[in-house]
Amino acid sequence: MKKMMEIRIHGRGGQGAVTAAELLAIAAFCDGKFSQAFPSFGVERRGAPVMAFCRIAETPIRLREQIYSPEYVIIQDASLVVFDPQVLIGIEKCYAVLINSEKTNWPEIKNKNIVNIPATKIAIEKIGKPFINTALIGAFAGMTGAVSLAGLTRAVTEKFGGKDNKVAESNVAAMEEAYRLVKKS
Amino acid sequence: MRKCIEGSLAVAEAIKLCRPAVVAAYPITPQTHIVEELAKFKAEGEADFEFVRAESEFSAASIVLGASASGVRTYTASSSQGLLLMTEVLFTIAGLRLPVVLTCANRAVSAPINIWNDQQDAMTIRDAGWIMLFAEDNQEAVDFHLLAYKISEQVKIPVMVNMDGFVLTHTFEPVDIPSEKEVACFLPNYAPAAGQILNVKSPVSLGCFATPADYLEIRQDLFNDLVSSMEIIKKELGNFKKTFKRGNSELVEYYGDKDAEIVFAAMGSIVGTIKDAVDELNAAGQKAGVIKIKCFRPFPKEEVVSQLSKAKYAAVIDKNISLGQEGILATEIKALVRNDKKVQSFIVGLGGRDVTRQHIFDIYKKVQDNKDGVLFVG
Numbered sequence: 080m081k082k083m084m085e086i087r088i089h090g091r092g093g094q095g096a097v098t099a100a101e102l103l104a105i106a107a108f109c110d111g112k113f114s115q116a117f118p119s120f121g122v123e124r125r126g127a128p129v130m131a132f133c134r135i136a137e138t139p140i141r142l143r144e145q146i147y148s149p150e151y152v153i154i155q156d157a158s159l160v161v162f163d164p165q166v167l168i169g170i171e172k173c174y175a176v177l178i179n180s181e182k183t184n185w186p187e188i189k190n191k192n193i194v195n196i197p198a199t200k201i202a203i204e205k206i207g208k209p210f211i212n213t214a215l216i217g218a219f220a221g222m223t224g225a226v227s228l229a230g231l232t233r234a235v236t237e238k239f240g241g242k243d244n245k246v247a248e249s250n251v252a253a254m255e256e257a258y259r260l261v262k263k264s
Numbered sequence: 265m266r267k268c269i270e271g272s273l274a275v276a277e278a279i280k281l282c283r284p285a286v287v288a289a290y291p292i293t294p295q296t297h298i299v300e301e302l303a304k305f306k307a308e309g310e311a312d313f314e315f316v317r318a319e320s321e322f323s324a325a326s327i328v329l330g331a332s333a334s335g336v337r338t339y340t341a342s343s344s345q346g347l348l349l350m351t352e353v354l355f356t357i358a359g360l361r362l363p364v365v366l367t368c369a370n371r372a373v374s375a376p377i378n379i380w381n382d383q384q385d386a387m388t389i390r391d392a393g394w395i396m397l398f399a400e401d402n403q404e405a406v407d408f409h410l411l412a413y414k415i416s417e418q419v420k421i422p423v424m425v426n427m428d429g430f431v432l433t434h435t436f437e438p439v440d441i442p443s444e445k446e447v448a449c450f451l452p453n454y455a456p457a458a459g460q461i462l463n464v465k466s467p468v469s470l471g472c473f474a475t476p477a478d479y480l481e482i483r484q485d486l487f488n489d490l491v492s493s494m495e496i497i498k499k500e501l502g503n504f505k506k507t508f509k510r511g512n513s514e515l516v517e518y519y520g521d522k523d524a525e526i527v528f529a530a531m532g533s534i535v536g537t538i539k540d541a542v543d544e545l546n547a548a549g550q551k552a553g554v555i556k557i558k559c560f561r562p563f564p565k566e567e568v569v570s571q572l573s574k575a576k577y578a579a580v581i582d583k584n585i586s587l588g589q590e591g592i593l594a595t596e597i598k599a600l601v602r603n604d605k606k607v608q609s610f611i612v613g614l615g616g617r618d619v620t621r622q623h624i625f626d627i628y629k630k631v632q633d634n635k636d637g638v639l640f641v642g
Contacts, residue, residue: 108268117435141536144620
């Protein structure tokens with residue numbers, strides 16, 4: 080593993096980009112690593128483009144700048160690829176791009192490693208609602224191995240586990256499904 | 265226990281462990297998550313403090329003033345306009361020698377209106393008579409709150425813990441939250457000194473009218489006590505290290521090449537980014553270092569002078585500005601060092617502008633240009 084891994088997540092307000100970054104950071108922490116997650120602050124309007132950031136490292140993380148040269152980019156809403164120019168910052172050099180989509184052709188993205196995952200479809204099937212986050216992070220774990228499935232399960236159970244365990248269980252199911260799909264491909 | 269937790273929630277847990285009797289606040293971004301979490305602790309029966317949601321920050325500060333004067337441990341938090349609305353009361357709390365603890369989630373000040381991070385709010389009330397600590401990361405933010413109560417109750421001076429809004433308050437990272445037992449051992453219950461508080465059985469007046477015959481001496485006393493609180497702060501930092509096995513007793517920390525010609529000076533979360541930039545500069549054979557000022561009031565003059573003694577240039581990086589002058593930390597450092605050392609004021613990160621390593625490299629180059637005046641970077 081490189082000294083520090085940087086992940087940038089793009090979504091729209093309400094889709095949970097910040098939660099996705101948190102879950103990845105908590106999962107990495109559960110895996111025994113150092114991690115940091117933070118939002119591109121203050122634009123919490125439903126539907127507006129938002130960014131969230133996650134760093135994972137073997138040593139304590141001191142750096143606080145936003146992420147301009149990510150190792151990985153996760154795109155929760157595919158319409159942002161053409162709509163939000165920030166999505167493309169540093170995208171040429173990143174290892175891989177993960178998109179919530181069934182489409183496979185992305186002329187705007189100058190990167191050969193694009194993984195498409197039908198996260199919305201998986202979420203509707205497993206959770207019953209288009210809560211795409213857990214499917215996407217499951218796919219991310221399958222694609223990169225940066226966080227373990229066990230770590231993610233702990234993070235998701237902590238976050239969504241409450242009186243009704245079904246919420247956590249259905250989210251874990253969505254995560255595992257996306258993980259398997261990416262692993263197979 | 266170590267957790268990967270949001271900064272605000274970590275601080276709320278620390279406050280719960282410190283067992284205040286009264287918490288009063290008015291919500292303002294980016295401080296809100298802290299008091300929201302405290303309200304939740306109260307609602308769920310995990311804490312038994314009185315939680316007062318005031319109708320303004322002026323009231324919130326007045327409520328903790330009154331509660332503290334009655335002899336109990338208190339807490340409030342604010343940011344930006346909220347902190348400025350408290351200003352009048354903040355001076356009074358210090359003048360009354362009440363050990364109030366306040367978190368400032370540092371944020372820019374209007375106008376233009378801006379909810380993002382800089383340190384203009386706290387720096388604007390630097391003369392109020394409070395001890396002011398600045399946290400680099402969320403571990404320090406947690407630890408400084410434990411220390412804040414321990415220090416304020418000994419020296420009878422309020423403490424403001426500063427943590428950068430959003431950059432720390434909204435960031436998830438690993439933080440060690442001490443146990444109830446450890447905190448109770450480090451910070452026993454508050455036992456105010458006789459005569460310090462309002463007591464119907466032994467009546468005293470606090471904050472009486474002071475004529476020209478007395479006012480100067482009373483202010484001089486507060487000044488002297490604030491200056492000498494430096495030794496108590498260092499002692500308690502040392503005790504903290506003994507108890508919790510982290511931190512150190514320095515008010516000013518040095519990081520980087522020991523013979524650095526160019527030394528950055530800064531406060532708060534930006535120090536982390538500067539340390540990474542210093543590592544890169546050092547690896548490239550450039551002699552750079554950074555001093556982190558943990559305690560801004562009282563100002564640790566001797567430590568700053570000694571840590572800068574070998575530097576040819578000091579690049580002072582402020583996330584605030586005294587309009588019409590320069591960065592406030594720059595002014596304070598210029599007042600200390602000899603004329604043969606070049607101290608330059610750099611302003612970064614106002615209103616939440618991202619501060620990157622590249623900005624620090626730019627400052628490294630620009631400080632050697634020997635220009636006067638204030639340089640805005642970013």
